[in-house]
Amino acid sequence: MSSQIVINSNPREIRVALMENNQLVELFIEHKAKKGIVGNVYKGVVTKILPGMQVAFVNIGLEKAGFLYVGDIDIIDLLDYEGDEDENDRISPKGDSQEIVRGSRDGDRGIPIQDLLHEGQEIMVQVAKNPLGTKGARITTFITLPGRYMVYMPTVNQVSVSRRIEDEDERERLKTIVAEIGRPQEGYIVRTAGQGRNVQDFEPDIQFLHRLWDMLGTRFEDSSAPALLYEDLNLIARSIRDIFTENVDRLVIDSKTDYEKCIEFCSTYLPHIVDKIELHKEAVPIFDHYGIEVEINRALGRKIWLKSGGFITIDQTEALTAVDVNTGKFVGHTDPEETILKTNLEAVKEIVYQLRLRNIGGIIIVDFIDMSKEESKEIVWNSLQQELKNDRSRTNILKISDLGLVEMTRKRVRGSLSQILSDPCPYCEGKGHIKSPATVCYEIIRALQRIAVNNINNKSIAVEVHPAVYDLLFEEESGYLEELEKMYHLEFHIKINPKLHQEQYNITP
Secondary structure: OOEEEEEEEOOOEEEEEEEEOOEEEEEEEEEHHHOOOOOOEEEEEEEEEEOOOOEEEEEOOOOOOEEEEHHHOOHHHHOOOOOOOOOOEEEOOOOOOOOEEEOEOOEOOOOOHHHOOOOOOEEEEEEEEOOOOOOOOEEEOOOOEEOOOEEEEOOOOOEEEOOOOOOHHHHHHHHHHHHHHOOOOOEEEEOHHHOOOOHHHHHHHHHHHHHHHHHHHHHHHHOOOOEEEEOOOOHHHHHHHHHOOOOEEEEEEOOHHHHHHHHHHHHHHOHHHHHHEEEOOOOOOHHHHOOHHHHHHHOOOOEEEOOOOOEEEEEEOOOEEEEEEEOOOOOOOOOHHHHHHHHHHHHHHHHHHHHHHHOOOEEEEEEOOOOOOHHHHHHHHHHHHHHHOOOOOOEEEOOOOOOOEEEEEEOOOOOOHHHHHOOOOOOOOOOOOOOOHHHHHHHHHHHHHHHHHHOOOOOEEEEEEOHHHHHHHHHHOHHHHHHHHHHHOOEEEEEEOOOOOOOOEEEEO
16 A cells, blocks of 8 residues: 655644545644644652542643543552552553553553552653643553653553554564563553564664663653653654655655754654655645645535445534435435445445544444344444554444444543634634524513513514524514514514624614
């Protein structure tokens, strides 16, 4: 599979596009004024403990305190505790979904959080998830420091290999190499990029990560909490480190300054890819040149048409994302089951593509078109599994239910594309709907009736409304308003106020 990385960098933002076979598949955006903090390491102070929730809040110097689950606490580091440890998997804070880190908030080992932490305690933590909405950053005491070929976990005694490396002999070879050059009683994960590498490739990585950890220890002792101990690389350097794999043929960037920084960075750490870095010299903006801008705008739409004439709709809520598959214009030729199967299979590819491109995470419900044959359901489910193998984020899918629904989860570390590029509509406040002029019109009439019944002194009432509501009041309800005026001996003065929200109106004597 031919891949390339295209980078648009300017003083305001950095945009990194990963393209496979000339199609945009992943997009990363970093606004320089709102840089993400995932991977940063802080010295924090525990400010509050909630035993009922098994959560602690930690001041790390940000606007909102970070929240720390009991399962994200390294008990060996914080408590002299002897006992059996759960060997559960936890996603790396760097979001490399196929790489394993011991420990899980699901496996809290039965120790109450109030026995591990106390208010005022100073601890070293790492950001696992950026603040989202009203929530502060999710943090962990399991520190993970990513390099090019491995992730270093100084607080964990385990050597693991990326799940994407499936050959058992290769996995054992890599484990042996890392165990020999690594520090005892500490943890390492061999990343997918480490496949086929030898000890000479791993040594510079491991030496750099060891020096970094020793520096963090020194800074922790010398700093006053809250304090930033380590800031992760910027988006360009992270992209080179994390997604510039063997499958990537080249990296193209449009900023001469950042191009020179890339060359300097790679000359020091990754000399074998220096020749693959190019400066975009065309007059046409780089994202327009590669057709990326069009794909970004398409990724913000709710409805996505399939080539066959069917379509899918994507609706994101705070709790989950619902994906609906429809046959649309596609009616097939003979067998309805064959038509439905073909539409569902085509939808599978588009759904996985959109999940990656939009970076949709959390709980996802896919409503496929109902299939009567179990064989058809199995084909669609297997196809979904196969397509998800190309997704770097960790996913978990359940079998298709009798209602044709697939429940799945996708690892979420950063906000989705729509959250990054869009704000909730101030008009509908994110609902996606507003009250119709007719509904507002009837609300006004009911309000006028209540006022008329209780009115004693005032003979004149002013009503300010949106233009659309004004038109409806005079087109369809003027007769009823006249009846009210005669019945209660009142006079209504309806005025247009175009600055009002369509749902708003003002009634004053």
